[in-house]
Amino acid sequence: MNYIGIDVGGMSIKCALLDEYGKISARKTIVTDTNKDGLQIIDDIAKMVNSIIEETSLKVEDISGVGLGFPGSVYDEKGEVRYCCNINMIRTPVVKVLKEKTRIKNIKISNDANCAVLGETYFGAAKGAKDVLLVTVGTGIGTGIIVDGRLLRGNRSAGAEGGHITINIGGVECGCGKKGHFEAYASTTALIEQTQKTAQKHPESILNEIIKKDGLDGKTLFKAMECDDKAAISTFKRYIKYLGTGLVNLANIFYPEIIIIGGGISKEGDKLILPLQRYVSKNVYGAKFNPKIKVVAAELKNDAGIVGAAALTMEI
Amino acid sequence: MNYIGIDVGGMSIKCALLDEYGKISARKTIVTDTNKDGLQIIDDIAKMVNSIIEETSLKVEDISGVGLGFPGSVYDEKGEVRYCCNINMIRTPVVKVLKEKTRIKNIKISNDANCAVLGETYFGAAKGAKDVLLVTVGTGIGTGIIVDGRLLRGNRSAGAEGGHITINIGGVECGCGKKGHFEAYASTTALIEQTQKTAQKHPESILNEIIKKDGLDGKTLFKAMECDDKAAISTFKRYIKYLGTGLVNLANIFYPEIIIIGGGISKEGDKLILPLQRYVSKNVYGAKFNPKIKVVAAELKNDAGIVGAAALTMEI
Numbered sequence: 001m002n003y004i005g006i007d008v009g010g011m012s013i014k015c016a017l018l019d020e021y022g023k024i025s026a027r028k029t030i031v032t033d034t035n036k037d038g039l040q041i042i043d044d045i046a047k048m049v050n051s052i053i054e055e056t057s058l059k060v061e062d063i064s065g066v067g068l069g070f071p072g073s074v075y076d077e078k079g080e081v082r083y084c085c086n087i088n089m090i091r092t093p094v095v096k097v098l099k100e101k102t103r104i105k106n107i108k109i110s111n112d113a114n115c116a117v118l119g120e121t122y123f124g125a126a127k128g129a130k131d132v133l134l135v136t137v138g139t140g141i142g143t144g145i146i147v148d149g150r151l152l153r154g155n156r157s158a159g160a161e162g163g164h165i166t167i168n169i170g171g172v173e174c175g176c177g178k179k180g181h182f183e184a185y186a187s188t189t190a191l192i193e194q195t196q197k198t199a200q201k202h203p204e205s206i207l208n209e210i211i212k213k214d215g216l217d218g219k220t221l222f223k224a225m226e227c228d229d230k231a232a233i234s235t236f237k238r239y240i241k242y243l244g245t246g247l248v249n250l251a252n253i254f255y256p257e258i259i260i261i262g263g264g265i266s267k268e269g270d271k272l273i274l275p276l277q278r279y280v281s282k283n284v285y286g287a288k289f290n291p292k293i294k295v296v297a298a299e300l301k302n303d304a305g306i307v308g309a310a311a312l313t314m315e316i
Numbered sequence: 317m318n319y320i321g322i323d324v325g326g327m328s329i330k331c332a333l334l335d336e337y338g339k340i341s342a343r344k345t346i347v348t349d350t351n352k353d354g355l356q357i358i359d360d361i362a363k364m365v366n367s368i369i370e371e372t373s374l375k376v377e378d379i380s381g382v383g384l385g386f387p388g389s390v391y392d393e394k395g396e397v398r399y400c401c402n403i404n405m406i407r408t409p410v411v412k413v414l415k416e417k418t419r420i421k422n423i424k425i426s427n428d429a430n431c432a433v434l435g436e437t438y439f440g441a442a443k444g445a446k447d448v449l450l451v452t453v454g455t456g457i458g459t460g461i462i463v464d465g466r467l468l469r470g471n472r473s474a475g476a477e478g479g480h481i482t483i484n485i486g487g488v489e490c491g492c493g494k495k496g497h498f499e500a501y502a503s504t505t506a507l508i509e510q511t512q513k514t515a516q517k518h519p520e521s522i523l524n525e526i527i528k529k530d531g532l533d534g535k536t537l538f539k540a541m542e543c544d545d546k547a548a549i550s551t552f553k554r555y556i557k558y559l560g561t562g563l564v565n566l567a568n569i570f571y572p573e574i575i576i577i578g579g580g581i582s583k584e585g586d587k588l589i590l591p592l593q594r595y596v597s598k599n600v601y602g603a604k605f606n607p608k609i610k611v612v613a614a615e616l617k618n619d620a621g622i623v624g625a626a627a628l629t630m631e632i
Contacts, residue, residue: 082605131470131475145569147463148469152464155447156571156607159447159568160571161571165565165569167484167485168483169483178599241485248481252480253470253475253481253566254468255476286474290389290398
């Protein structure tokens with residue numbers, strides 16, 4: 001069977017043709033033109049879909065489904081992007097318009113974290129699991145949740161905003177304007193701020209040399225820890241507490257079999273995953289009586305968005 | 317159709333015969349004998365079930381299902397009470413033993429908050445809703461969650477422990493030993509502590525007179541507010557922030573149509589519900605674009621446990 005998965009981002013729109021096992025056989029990428037309005041962008045996407053079908057000598061009827069993931073709030077059941085600040089979409093009827101322009105019947109859309117958790121559950125780190133939690137750590141924090149085999153969407157797909165749970169009342173201000181949210185403490189943006197503060201406070205720390213040489217980013221703290229830098233190690237421990245607190249909160253509610261960490265930071269592998277695993281195992285409610293929750297890095301990496309979007313149309 | 321619902325508590329075990337509309341036609345209550353072990357208590361329950369069937373001139377075959385709710389951790393799928401400190405049960409195979417003793421085939425058990433949310437969704441405040449959140453405020457905080465029409469249990473029914481999410485890192489110690497949990501700030505136990513502290517700090521407050529006259533309980537603060545007591549009003553505002561923060565956290569994850577407040581405090585009605593509704597509407601993520609979440613008091617009151625337990629066996 002043939003599916004098309006589309007990962008819509010603020011910089012680029014990635015599209016691939018894949019089979020029911022998640023295996024990709026053709027790709028296309030276009031630049032996201034942020035000067036265009038939502039409908040014009042759908043037009044670009046439709047052209048990309050039509051050309052990938054043509055170039056692979058397929059017919060429209062050969063495509064079992066097209067799925068799209070967006071970095072914003074999506075009303076899945078209505079096929080509408082509710083808002084997506086990066087790409088000029090407000091209440092944009094993506095599914096309706098794209099169906100008209102491609103004549104494909106089975107088109108589904110969702111938020112990108114929802115796509116990622118579906119992709120990992122169907123084809124990646126959580127294959128076979130029924131209760132899965134995915135936390136994407138990036139500019140913000142996205143959460144994708146599978147409950148008893150089904151994607152948790154909430155009323156009118158407004159749920160699964162796990163980045164915006166308060167972990168510290170009255171604390172650091174979040175991008176959304178409220179205070180003390182998980183995202184404000186544990187996103188890569190927050191990690192970078194915490195790294196910078198530590199560097200300023202500790203002129204003796206190697207962090208300062210690394211920043212001067214490589215610039216400041218989400219990897220800076222990890223580089224300094226490799227040099228056994230005390231200030232970096234202590235900042236990292238605090239960061240694990242922040243990230244771990246959010247994971248434990250979600251775990252106490254969902255009690256998943258597995259927690260998947262996505263986003264650039266997951267490339268740090270065991271340096272990140274092992275301390276997080278320890279934190280979750282130690283702090284989850286009822287750990288003495290309940291099964292262990294595995295913490296792992298995402299497996300699908302750069303293709304997670306594409307494969308997960310396609311998986312939307314494979315959902316039972 | 318005939319169902320039996322059983323609400324197992326640390327003080328008493330309440331049992332009722334009811335129909336598929338939740339209408340109760342017979343009742344029985346026994347005292348929970350905490351000197352007995354788990355199996356002996358199941359024996360008491362079996363006798364109660366058998367006698368209610370006999371007294372109402374029914375046969376075992378007339379009973380479509382028996383449901384039981386426990387104030388502890390329950391492994392629903394296995395029919396086992398995992399632990400329940402009030403009533404001497406650890407890994408107790410309730411369903412297996414009760415089936416043997418009653419010859420009834422359809423017996424189901426769950427945690428009491430799960431029962432309560434099922435009861436309210438089938439017969440109470442959330443009739444017809446598909447996404448429902450119930451928060452029981454009592455000695456602790458229990459949460460029952462319906463996602464897309466189905467009870468959220470988590471892997472091996474270990475989930476839905478929403479009372480144990482951290483809302484204030486490193487804050488007040490919770491009964492479970494961890495710090496900063498929702499329950500440690502917003503349970504009735506916490507409210508009473510906060511009331512007491514305010515009374516001590518403000519000798520001029522009418523709280524002190526009320527405590528001297530009526531004793532200190534979950535109603536004290538509300539009584540003082542009726543007298544426009546400034547210290548009480550300011551303590552209540554802080555309490556609403558605590559309770560509201562937990563509700564908003566859960567709402568951001570689940571985006572339910574309705575949030576139901578249960579437990580003794582819900583009897584305060586609008587005095588509690590209206591400020592909570594304002595807090596949730598103001599602070600929930602994406603309020604501008606998303607539907608309003610209703611906050612209401614539980615409807616089933618004292619029968620919630622019984623009716624909800626019976627509803628376990630009506631679940632589709």
